[in-house]
Amino acid sequence: MEDTNDHVLIQSNVEIHNKPYILTLTRTHLSWEPTSIESGRSSTRSEPLAKQNVHVQDLREVIGVHPVKPPSKPSRGFKKIYNTKHDSHLFIELQSIGPLAFAVCMVTNTSKPRWRCKTINFLCTDTLLCQHWIDKIKEVLAIPAFNRPRRLLVFINPLAGNKKAEKIYREKVQPFFEIAEIHVDVIVTERANHARDTVQSGYDLRTVDGLVCIGGDGIFTELLNGLLTRTASETGIEQTPEHVLMSPDLRIGIIPAGSTDCIVYTTTGVADPTTSALHIIIGDSIGIDVCSVYHGDIFQRYCVSMLGYGYFGDLLKESENNRWMGKLRYDWSGLKKIFANRAYEGEISFRVSPDSKSTPTDGVRCFTGCSVCKVAGERKIQGNLQNRTDASALSTITQEDSVHSSSDEWQTIRGRFCSITCLTLSCACSLSDKGLAPNCHLGDGCSDLILVRECSRFNFFHFLLSTNKPELNQFDLDFVEVYRVKEFRFQPIGTEESDSETTGNKKSHHKKLKLQRNSMWNCDGEILENPVVNARVHHQLVRLFARGRPNLECRNQSQSCCAACEKEEM
Incomplete structure (x- = not known):
C-alpha cells in the first residue's frame, strides 16, 4: 500500500x-x-x-x-x-x-x-x-482495492460433517457474513452433482462475486468442474488437450465440514470453519493449479488434489462398497489393499517443464508469500496480457504456444507399479501435516508425479507411514520416484486402447480378464474406470478465498497471497 x-x-x-x-x-x-x-x-x-x-x-x-x-x-x-x-x-x-x-x-x-x-x-x-x-x-x-465480495452463492452439503454442515453454517459462518453485510443465496444440495449442475447452467453468476461450498472436498470439486465447464462454454473454448482454458472471474470459498478437507487445509493451514469464513470476508485471493484429465481427446474431469492409480484407485473403489461404515471405510479399505499388495504394469510418459527451478525433493515448502508461486504467477499475468490482445485467437492457442514445449522432452518409464499419483498440491490434512507431496506448490504450474514401484507389503506400508511422519522422507526409499511435471500420459501394458467390439464369447471373456488386471483412477474422490488417461496442468486456473499456509517458523511473513496477489496497491 x-x-x-x-x-x-x-x-x-x-x-x-x-x-x-x-x-x-x-x-x-x-x-x-x-x-x-x-x-x-x-x-x-x-x-x-x-x-x-x-x-x-x-x-x-x-x-x-x-x-x-x-x-x-x-x-x-x-x-x-x-x-x-x-x-x-x-x-x-x-x-x-x-x-x-x-x-x-x-x-x-x-x-x-x-x-x-x-x-x-x-x-x-x-x-x-x-x-x-x-x-x-x-x-x-x-472500495474496489480491497476486492471484497458483496454477494455470494452458498452451497451446503447437508450430509457432510456427520450431517452438521447446516449447523456449522448457521453458528460459525452466517453471523460473520451478517456483520460484513454480505448478501448470500443459500442452496442446500439434494443430490450428487446438484452444485455442479446449478453452477454449470442453472444460475446467473453475474449476480454474485463468489461461490462458497460448505462440506468436504467432494462438493468443492463439483463447484470447480461446473464453473470451469461453464467458463469454457461461455468463452467458446473446447475442453480438449490442445486448448488453453480461461480462468473464471469468480473465486471459490471452502468452509470445511468433511472428513479430511485437504484442499482447505493446504490453502489456509487449518480446517476451521471460522477461519475460512474470515478469509472469504476480507477478500483473500490465491491462484491454484488445476489438472485436466482426458481419455484421448475426450474430456473426463478437472482435478485439484489427487489423481491416483493403483493403491489409491483400488482403495476408493473398495470404500464405495462399504459406505455404511462411514469414515472407517477408508481405514478398512486401505488395510485390505495393503494386504492385497497388487501391482499394475504400465507405461507412463511425462513432460518436465524446463522453466521450473524447483524440484519435488528440494525441501522448499509452499507458504504464504511463496516466491516460487509468485514468480510463476507474474509470468502467467504477463502471458495473459499478451494473449488477451488478440481475443479472437485465444481459443486456438495451443499447448506448444503457451509453455515453450519446443525445448521440453518427454520421458517414458515402463514397469510394474503399486501406485501412481499425480498431485497439484501437497494434500496435507490434519492426519498428515506434510502431505503426500510436501514440497508441491499451489501455483507453480506443475504437479508432482510419484511412482511407487512394485514392492513388498512391508515396504509399501513404510511408504505410507513416512508420508505421515515429519522425521521420515518417503522419497528416500529406493522403490519411490518423484518428478515435477507439466503433463503425463498413462497406458496399461497389455490392454487394448481401442474400444472396438469383440465377437465370440471366448474373445469377449479373454478381453474381460485383461481389463480385470488393471486398476482405476481416483480423481479427487471420483472413480475413472478407464485406465488410459492423459492429464495436463493449467497454471493458476482458479482462485480461492485464501492466502496459503502460514509459515510458523517465519515471523515476518508477507501479507500477499501465494500466487500473484490480486489486490491492488492502495
Whole structure:
C-alpha cells in the first residue's frame, strides 16, 4: 500500500472502556492512541509510531462495523467532553436520537493458521459523529482495492460433517457474513452433482462475486468442474488437450465440514470453519493449479488434489462398497489393499517443464508469500496480457504456444507399479501435516508425479507411514520416484486402447480378464474406470478465498497471497 494514500479521512475523540482516545481513519488503517481530556491534546508525535502507545489496525483485516448500545453510565471523561454536571437527562436524550457507540470487528492471529475475531467498542461525543464514523468505515471497506465480495452463492452439503454442515453454517459462518453485510443465496444440495449442475447452467453468476461450498472436498470439486465447464462454454473454448482454458472471474470459498478437507487445509493451514469464513470476508485471493484429465481427446474431469492409480484407485473403489461404515471405510479399505499388495504394469510418459527451478525433493515448502508461486504467477499475468490482445485467437492457442514445449522432452518409464499419483498440491490434512507431496506448490504450474514401484507389503506400508511422519522422507526409499511435471500420459501394458467390439464369447471373456488386471483412477474422490488417461496442468486456473499456509517458523511473513496477489496497491 502506498503511503501517499494514507491521509486522514476522519479523526475525533472517542472512549474505549471509559478511557479517552484519539481515533483516526485513513484509507488503509484505523488507529487509536490515548489522549488527555484535561489538556485536550493527544500525546506528542515526535517519536515514530511504533514507539508510541498507538494501536494501528490494518483495514484489510477489519470484518465490519455496526452501532452498539453505549455504557449505561457515561464515564468521567465523557461528562467533561460535554461539560455537563448531570449525566442522566442529556445521555438518555442522546440515546433516543441515534447510536452513540459503534463496534469494529476485526481479525486476530493472522500470522497463525487458526483465525479468530475481536470486537472493540468506540463511544462518540454525539450521534451524528457516531453515524459518520460508521458510514465512513463502510465506505472505505467497500472500495474496489480491497476486492471484497458483496454477494455470494452458498452451497451446503447437508450430509457432510456427520450431517452438521447446516449447523456449522448457521453458528460459525452466517453471523460473520451478517456483520460484513454480505448478501448470500443459500442452496442446500439434494443430490450428487446438484452444485455442479446449478453452477454449470442453472444460475446467473453475474449476480454474485463468489461461490462458497460448505462440506468436504467432494462438493468443492463439483463447484470447480461446473464453473470451469461453464467458463469454457461461455468463452467458446473446447475442453480438449490442445486448448488453453480461461480462468473464471469468480473465486471459490471452502468452509470445511468433511472428513479430511485437504484442499482447505493446504490453502489456509487449518480446517476451521471460522477461519475460512474470515478469509472469504476480507477478500483473500490465491491462484491454484488445476489438472485436466482426458481419455484421448475426450474430456473426463478437472482435478485439484489427487489423481491416483493403483493403491489409491483400488482403495476408493473398495470404500464405495462399504459406505455404511462411514469414515472407517477408508481405514478398512486401505488395510485390505495393503494386504492385497497388487501391482499394475504400465507405461507412463511425462513432460518436465524446463522453466521450473524447483524440484519435488528440494525441501522448499509452499507458504504464504511463496516466491516460487509468485514468480510463476507474474509470468502467467504477463502471458495473459499478451494473449488477451488478440481475443479472437485465444481459443486456438495451443499447448506448444503457451509453455515453450519446443525445448521440453518427454520421458517414458515402463514397469510394474503399486501406485501412481499425480498431485497439484501437497494434500496435507490434519492426519498428515506434510502431505503426500510436501514440497508441491499451489501455483507453480506443475504437479508432482510419484511412482511407487512394485514392492513388498512391508515396504509399501513404510511408504505410507513416512508420508505421515515429519522425521521420515518417503522419497528416500529406493522403490519411490518423484518428478515435477507439466503433463503425463498413462497406458496399461497389455490392454487394448481401442474400444472396438469383440465377437465370440471366448474373445469377449479373454478381453474381460485383461481389463480385470488393471486398476482405476481416483480423481479427487471420483472413480475413472478407464485406465488410459492423459492429464495436463493449467497454471493458476482458479482462485480461492485464501492466502496459503502460514509459515510458523517465519515471523515476518508477507501479507500477499501465494500466487500473484490480486489486490491492488492502495
